[in-house]
Amino acid sequence: MANQPHGGLLVRRMGSMDDVGTDWPRVNISSMTASDLENIAVGILSPLKGFMGRAEVYSVLEHGRLPGGLPWTVPILLDVEADAVGRYQMGDTVALVLDEQVVGWMQVEEVFRLDWSRLSRSLYGTDSPGHPGVSMVHHQSGEYLAGPVYATRMREMPLRVTPESARTLFAEHGWERIVAFQTRNVPHIGHEFAQRTALNLVDGLFINPVLGKKKPGDFRDEVIVDSYQTLIRYYYPPDMVALGTIWYEMRYAGPKEAIHHAIMRKNLGCTHFIVGRDHAGVGDYYDPYAAHRIFDQYPDLGIEPIRFGAFVYCRRCGSVVGDRTCPHESEKVRFSGTLMRHSLQNEPERLAHLLRPEVLKQLREHEDLYHQEDETLDLPSGGQV
Numbered sequence: 064m065a066n067q068p069h070g071g072l073l074v075r076r077m078g079s080m081d082d083v084g085t086d087w088p089r090v091n092i093s094s095m096t097a098s099d100l101e102n103i104a105v106g107i108l109s110p111l112k113g114f115m116g117r118a119e120v121y122s123v124l125e126h127g128r129l130p131g132g133l134p135w136t137v138p139i140l141l142d143v144e145a146d147a148v149g150r151y152q153m154g155d156t157v158a159l160v161l162d163e164q165v166v167g168w169m170q171v172e173e174v175f176r177l178d179w180s181r182l183s184r185s186l187y188g189t190d191s192p193g194h195p196g197v198s199m200v201h202h203q204s205g206e207y208l209a210g211p212v213y214a215t216r217m218r219e220m221p222l223r224v225t226p227e228s229a230r231t232l233f234a235e236h237g238w239e240r241i242v243a244f245q246t247r248n249v250p251h252i253g254h255e256f257a258q259r260t261a262l263n264l265v266d267g268l269f270i271n272p273v274l275g276k277k278k279p280g281d282f283r284d285e286v287i288v289d290s291y292q293t294l295i296r297y298y299y300p301p302d303m304v305a306l307g308t309i310w311y312e313m314r315y316a317g318p319k320e321a322i323h324h325a326i327m328r329k330n331l332g333c334t335h336f337i338v339g340r341d342h343a344g345v346g347d348y349y350d351p352y353a354a355h356r357i358f359d360q361y362p363d364l365g366i367e368p369i370r371f372g373a374f375v376y377c378r379r380c381g382s383v384v385g386d387r388t389c390p391h392e393s394e395k396v397r398f399s400g401t402l403m404r405h406s407l408q409n410e411p412e413r414l415a416h417l418l419r420p421e422v423l424k425q426l427r428e429h430e431d432l433y434h435q436e437d438e439t440l441d442l443p444s445g446g447q448v
Contacts, residue, residue, distance in 0.1 A: 065332030
């Protein structure tokens with residue numbers, strides 16, 4: 064049986080465009096807010112039924128829990144333009160608009176302000192504008208709407224899953240213990256090593272790439288999906304591995320976001336979650352193993368972390384090894400996006416020991432591997448599994 068949802072009940076808040084009033088005020092939202100809206104509506108962010116109000120936000124920031132005590136570490140906010148406090152009133156119903164299309168609506172229960180610095184320091188551990196999450200906060204007005212929502216659409220993405228579809232998939236496989244692996248990259252053998260090690264402990268592996276806006280130079284969504292389909296086809300037993308995607312945009316909040324990622328996978332039905340070195344980190348803002356330690360603060364989280372350190376390829380050993388378990392420093396090849404991009408473009412033979420040959424072949428057949436500047440958020444590189 065798949066895991067129980069966070070808080071005990073899966074939320075379902077999908078609505079119809081027929082229910083949207085033509086005279087409702089329109090509120091423009093960002094792509095990140097739209098992804099949160101859809102994830103609330105399908106239950107990935109259960110038990111939330113809408114965007115958080117001031118009391119919920121401060122409870123999360125100060126205690127890492129919702130007011131009732133349920134673990135929660137990342138505020139889910141609907142930021143609006145300045146002067147919203149005087150424009151919207153409790154009891155209003157507003158249409159939520161992305162790129163001039165209505166994508167949902169909200170019943171306004173609260174209009175409030177937040178202090179940028181307090182939000183940044185608590186969530187990100189810094190108020191430095193060089194941190195991409197802090198930069199996003201500082202580009203907001205500081206005014207927010209809270210209340211229950213409905214979504215009127217689901218963005219089309221390859222292999223997208225919801226809690227309902229993922230749980231059905233796990234049941235069809237007969238899995239009771241499921242480990243989730245989050246990724247924003249194409250698979251190298253370091254990823255595969257972590258996946259196979261975790262798979263030895265459970266019934267099934269759920270590979271769950273996050274799709275959506277990324278920084279320039281990141282692999283395109285379809286490239287990530289194609290490469291994983293190739294890996295699974297040639298190297299995994301089909302009855303022990305499943306692939307499914309979600310729409311989610313990174314906060315780069317390090318350890319607190321690692322807990323958030325685990326909660327989302329709990330709602331999908333997973334019982335275990337792989338936590339990598341510098342999970343959800345960026346630059347050098349976080350200790351590389353802070354995301355491991357934070358799980359000790361949440362014995363009641365309801366999903367088990369499987370913690371992994373850094374993996375490297377050792378030319379001397381001829382295999383993937385743990386960074387701390389191999390003495391051959393000069394022979395270690397570290398997996399990095401920079402190495403992958405440079406080698407794919409200039410020296411693909413360098414990747415012979417880092418990528419499965421079928422995956423490398425599939426990548427080289429793509430004409431356009433990477434996101435471009437004009438279609439992504441311009442964010443610095445971040446740590447990830």
